[in-house]
Amino acid sequence: MNRLKYSHLPLAALLAGIVPFAAAQSAEDEPITMDEFEVSDVPVEENIMPTSRPFNSVFGVGDSILNTPRSVTIISREQLTAIAIQDVRDFAKLTSSSFTRSNFGAPANPDIRGQYADVFYNGMRGGITSNGNGMPVDFNWVESVNIVKGPATAVQGTSSYVGGFIDYITKRPYFDEAKGEGWVTVGTDGIFRAGIDYGAPVSEKLAYRISYSGEDSEGWFDDEYRKSHSLYGAITYRPSDDYELFLNAQAFYAEYTENFGINRPTQNLIDFGLYRTGVNNNQGPGIPDSDPQNSAYVTSGFPANVMVWGPEVKLDRSKRLLRPGDNSIGRNFKVQAVQTFKGTPDLTIVNNNLFTYTRRETYSSYYYSEIVDPTVTFESRLEFIKTLGDHKINAGVAGRYITNKAYNDFYFEPAAVWDLTRDHNFIDVTNSVNFPGYGQGAFGFDGGPVPGYPGRVASAQLENGDTNESSAISGSPFVQSFFKLSDTVSVIAGGRLDFLKVTTEDPFTADSERSISVTLPNINASIVFEPVPDLTFYATGNLSENTSGATGNGGGFAGLGRNDAGDIVLTKSDFTQPSELFEVGAKRSLMDGKLFFGAAYYHQTRQNKPINSPVATYTYDGVEFEVNYQPNKNFFTTFSMGYIDATTPGVGFEALNVSPPAAPEVQPSSGGETKIQGLPSYQMNGMISYKFDNGFGLTLNGTYHNEINNNWAGTIVIPSQYEIDGSVYYAADTWEARLAVLNLTDEENWSPPNGTYGNESIVAEAGIRAELTVKFRF
Secondary structure, three states: OOHHHHHHHHHHHHHHHHHHHHOHHHHOOOOOOOOOOOOOOOOHHHOOOHHHOOEOOOOOOOEOHHHOOOOEEEEOHHHHHHOOOOOHHHHHHOOOOOOOOOHHHOEOOOEEOOEEOEEEEOOEEOOOOOOOEOOOOOHHHEEEEEEEEOOOOOOOOOOOOOOEEEEEEEOOOOOOOOEEEEEEEEEHHHEEEEEEEEEEEOOOOEEEEEEEEEEEEOOOOOOOOEEEEEEEEEEEEEEEOOEEEEEEEEEEEEEEOOOOOEOOOOHHHHHHOEEEEEEEOOOOOOOOOOOOOOHHHOOOOOOOEEEEEEEEEEOOOOOOOOOOOOEEEEEEEEEEEEEEEEEEOOEEEEEEEEEEEEEEEEEEOOOEEEEEEEEEEEEEEEEEEEEEOOEEEEEEEEEEEEEEEEEEEOOOOOHHHOOOOOOHHHOOHHHOOOOOOOOOOHHHOOEEEOOOOOOOEEEOHHHHOOOEEEEEEEEEEEEEEEEEOOOOEEEEEEEEEEEEEEEEEOOOOOOOOEEEEEEEEEEEEEEEEEEEOOEEEEEEEEEEEEOOOOEOHHHOEOOEEEOOOOOEEEOHHHHOEEEEEEEEEEEEEEOOOOEEEEEEEEEEEEEEOOOOOOOEEEEEEEEEEEEEEEEEOOEEEEEEEEEEEEEEOOOOOOOOOEEOOOOOOOOOOOOOOEEOOOOOOEEEEEEEEEEOOOOEEEEEEEEEEOOEEOOOOOOOEEOOEEEEEEEEEEEOOOEEEEEEEEOOOOOOOEEOOOHHHOOOOEEEOOOOEEEEEEEEEO
């Protein structure tokens, strides 16, 4: 760690907190000035310019994006609609440095700057997972999305995800008039979605909004489906000019299939679509196979499955490793209350509260089992935002509680043993003579039955580092200061201490409950230089410690291990993993807010402990560039690009459960400094949209990235790829119809898994498909 930086940032944070108070006496009689934001003749719901609205996601004070010393992308409702965003991987179509790995086809968290990203709802942390995987994202309640590169700041506090965060800004009630809309989407491959959204004022002081969306779809892949229901409601209550209550709640149910992808990835599969056939011969010579998959003799991979390989054949890209009937089910409920009180013209008090409840499970017969039942979180944050002349301070305290029960099993997961050209009904480890007793001491792996789930087993936390019954509570004072040194120079600095107590237990190991208390700092300091109006340069640093060495399934805490004496212990360093970010950038607004440029260079180092792997230092160096242009309500265009050089001196666990492998390039990493798997060095995207005065319009979006290492060794390589999406539409006052065509040129693209499965999985991206959405307004 750079001790010089670590010692100076607390001093900067302290000075930035003290100086505004010192200036308070002279500031009391000064006139109050409002923050400036660009305005135009473009309706707010159609405006894609990041300078068109206040921005709270970084420091919580509603400053302009020009004065925010971070690389930021704001995705408006117009952009979300224009390219039919349904998945966090789609963010790569609109922002730089957000290429998200396939993550079993169900990523709940996007990747930002090559790392799993944090997720917030109106500025409050919604929860994390151990690997970015979780329930599908429900966009029914989302109005816009703020994407921030780099760790969360002092206001939000740090988590194990420090590459960046997304802040979902939810729908708000209408005070101007009653209005609503209903929509239906039908598409190729059995796509069907529908929804209704309505809001109205009850009085001058009270308004409400309610929204429902549902889906009953199949999909491009074999045996794919998604059934979901989402209900969202919100009220805003303003009894006076000095007080506002914003209350919202969401209930979401989803039943869906994950997508492990195609097993046995080889370079011939990527380049020519050729798949290696064959099944195991674990029973030895002379004994016939039990069934088309020879499932009766499959082993966990310990020892490795002995394979008899067949020829390479052309494989239908819609095939994936899935037994018919495998699925995932999830339920999520959230309630949020945000109170804003205007104490004096110079003091605003904000109290933000978020409760979440999640219960979900996944079962894949090839074999993976995951049960989260349940995860419950509650967080409350109290902020005092004080304006002192040209200076501002946001100080307060936050408290958070989480309880979690999560059970998973991936120690009998011989993904490469199954042949996708044969009957998928026999992809089932429970047929194996080796499976009975597994998870209960067999093969030396401890575990047991999952409470309340007959027939389901899980591995012990001491084995897989993920299963956990845990709870945690934290109290966190913070201060974030904004000090204007002159008309052109500002200093922004802040700090936070999370006093965290964690209790975790291995449900399958007697007398394993352990507790630990740690103090996690999060410190930032920035300088912003504005030589002329609407042009800013910034330099920023952020230092923090986080719990990434002990993150467990469901967003709970694991971390149990044995010391040299064999005692079960929690190791403090697993809960205090450091992260350091240094970033410089520039932002420019031109043409009365109709053109915006942003650019940044960053260097980040962090320590991380992947599951079943030692702690390693990850290093990220990158450059980002973004442009937004919207001269009028008829036309807008966006462009962004990112370059990243990401390395680590050592890699984590790599699954390879068959012998011999399907091809020579299927191999583990040889060690040494390694390029981070699953991440392109270079990516770019662009969008252009034009609406004619007669109501017709069209949108075109394109993405491109260079080659990606599918495995840590860099011997299985996805080449450069691009995708083009387009839509045409007609919009009238009371109705709208939009036809979207995705993957317009029917590219045969590929997506990498997370690093553990780089030698056993690769996901074929969906081919060309179309969706027609008809919307009625009332």
